[in-house]
Amino acid sequence: MTRPGDPSELTQHPGATGLAGVPSHHPSSPPGPERRRLRGGAPIQIGLLGCGTVGGGVLRLLADKADHLAARAGVPLVVRRIAVRDLDRQRVPECDPALLTTDTEAVVTDPDIDLIVEVMGGEEPALDLLSRAMEHGKGVVTANKLLLAAHGPALLARAVERRVDLAFEGAAGGGIPIVRNLRESFASDRVERIVAILNGTCNYILTRMREAGVSFPTALAEAQELGYAEADPTLDVDGHDAAHKLVVLAMLAFGARVADAEVSVEGIRDLEEIDFRHADRFGYAVKHLAIGCERGNVVELRVHPTLIPKRSVLANVSGVLNAVLVEGRALGPSLVYGRGAGDLPTAVSVVADIVDVARSIASGVAGMQTRGIALTDRPLLPLADIESRYYLRFTVADRPGVMGRLAGALGEAGVSIEHIVQEGEPQPGDTAVDVVMITRRAREGAIRSALDVIARASVLQRPPRLLRIEGV
Template sequence: MRGPANAEDPSTTSPRRGSIRLGLLGCGTVGGGVLELCAANARWLEGRVGAPLEVRRVLVRDPAKERVAACDPRWITTRPEDVVDDPEIDVVVEVMGGEGAALELVERAISAGKGVVTANKLLLAKHGPRLVDLAIARGTDLAFEGAVGGGIPIIRTLREAFASDWVERLAGIVNGTCNYVLGRMREGGLGLDAAVREAQAKGYAEADPSLDTGGHDAAHKLCVLAMLAFGARVPASALHVEGIEGIEERDHRYAERFGYVIKHLAIGRDFGDAIELRVHPTLIPKTSVLANVSGVLNAILLEGRALGPCMLYGRGAGDLPTAVSVVSDILDVGRSIVAGASGLLTRGIAMEPRPLKPQEDIETRYYLRLSAPERPGLMARIAGGLGELGVSLEQMVQPERPATPGDPVDIVVLTHVAREGNVTAALERMRAEGLFAAPPRLYRIEVS
């Protein structure tokens, strides 16, 4: 950790006049990392803020639980009001997670004029615009770098570096669990369940991984990104969200055959009159920079109208990477307080309700895996069925022979750019005719 070897530990120093006084809501993985960074780099951080950071209160559920050495037992409380209602606390750091209690406490802190730093993507996805409005009205700051991308400075980049430009497109690997699982399926030949179990054993996936593998974690992050990238007030429930549960090992083999890899992406585009926001498995060329983001790493590609492409890459989760982002936000909010300019960070966030492009009107290319009993004319019927609704084919192959004549075979189709509603309507028409032996699989191919 950065800082001189003799950096002071705030737990051993007496309060000094002019300090920035912190109250933490939560002291789990990320909260412990925040305390460790603040303790190890105390003098360095003081120089960056212009005043020492002083932890005053830490809200916990179980005061008897063992915690990081940087957490002074004298700070511990189980009473939320000791943090949000204490007039001497300047900045409230919300790292407790969840929605209900966190929302109430963050609103109380903002209403009391305190700066708030949060890493809570669920809270921001569902209530971010409302909380930003409240902070602007109250003249205080709401900072949330840690909510997306762990230690990747994506929020700061959108808020500051792109302040003079307009983001036209973003595409990101924002969930490390999905990225790890898909990588192990592709490289290790594992099935989905086996890859998930391996991720759990390594601590990369929760006991219940559905929030990650179902795409909902990535959707929450995309909502937060859309606030800054597109100035959009969009409810999380409006996004098109697909997880990775339907992907099979053979999909990776087929994608490889055509020169693609499968990644789980959060995608946003601004068309002016509407925006696209969607989360789903996506085939991307093996030559793409995103295709080479491996393991639990995250990466977000931005395209500015003037700047062009820009990519941020790094560790998207974990105690210290996320804590780095949280402490950086504390520094920003603390500097604003010292300068007597609270609220400047948040005041620059401008949002308005923006319509989402209906999913059926999305236009991209498609990978289709169709299972049907082998018979003469099968591929011609599929090509004709898609062509009847204006879907043009780029390639269509039967990758493997059936074990027994007449058994179902896989037909893999790559389309040219087509309207999604036409593709799904053509597949539904052929399914209703009894052409398929199993439900068709549709995955999108990302186009620049």
């Protein structure tokens, strides 16, 4: 029988092998160094990589709630070193300048550090540093969704191999408790579908476009002024940030190891105020959604602007808030909802992970949580094979026969139309009008082939707008 902190439980597991994308060991150090041997009740020493927005929040929470956290972890939590790029930058008051270093390598190899918290962001050097930390027997907490979407399975495999924990509650949904929910609470159920608002910047912009009738560039400028959007908003408004988070959630919900580059992603740049008006007329709101479901062995993962019923709960998640709807086969729908970004909300998730991992280390059961995550390769359903209802908007010359050609092309492809409206009064001459259609459920491939036929018929004055409709 082993006791908490018994050194025999904490001995390094030998025999690491290389894994795709994760360096097996650094050339300058031997593989599998000894893990620090803890004595019962000894503090868990933390190495923090990054002290920006999230790192600052983590230091604040660790300082504000030190006693409470020590009671939850079973041992005190002590920050031993903090790696940053610029030693002179202004930091939160809880950041002790004496702990700062630019030597990230020294932090992840420090034999006195038990747990590494990565809140630097980016793919490298974060990947190499986390891999090195695990090799040195350290537990790891990260909020880095980009890294996990690209290398999550390899990092998890490395954690299992080294018998350490890799925790990442902050990497999907910021402060919303969804990672732990999927990993633990849904262990007894089967997740059938996830429908989520995972990017606060997009949700803020769409809320303003819907409620104030402003254009995308105006709403984006407002979001930037309020600090809700980066100076370069590409990752957010083009949908990649939400896609990274969806890949992370799919690992836990479906046990899916997927290639994140293959997830179908559309952003919100092309949306126009008029689409919000038409959507409203048909009883829908426009939301940027990340959708995941299992279809037998394949997994459907997609991120795009979507029409959802105005009265649904998700349609009323406004501003920068995020929400994740999970449908379990036994449980049915459940929803978590809250602040998906920001220093303290994200720090709540990161520090909860620190407590969990610290408790596992102190109790001599490091790596147990991570070993429970089983992944298998899952092909993604091609977008052409998904089935949905569609909102289609055609800008056409107002001439006799045009409507018939649109409806005819869709009919030929086997797509039924549920509603059709023409915007505005017919004018004399060759004026442009908008024709908006809501289709019945159809294969996306069929819709696309109809749109190709319509494009060749030279009736369109600009490319058509296609938005998918999701029942939630």
